[in-house]
Amino acid sequence: MLNFDIFKQKSPKQRFLLILGLVMFVFYVILGFAFIFWKGLNLNIPHWGKIAIGIFLIIYAFIRLLSLGRRD
Structure with a gap:
């Protein structure tokens, strides 16, 4: 389950980490x-490799x- 209390008042450290994560x-x-x-993007990677890396990153x-x- 997702924690929807993410926007409750947080300490400055927690708020910084939330913003950094976003x-x-x-x-x-x-x-x-x-x-x-x-x-x-001139990399020495085949086109299918670029697509695979992109999907992995997303x-x-x-x-x-x-x-x-x-x-x-």
């Missing part, structure tokens, strides 16, 4: 989409978001 979620999603759709971002919601 920023990292957005970062991983953007990075995943960049691997999939950005043609200017899934990892959502797993991090779920674990962020479960913390007390």
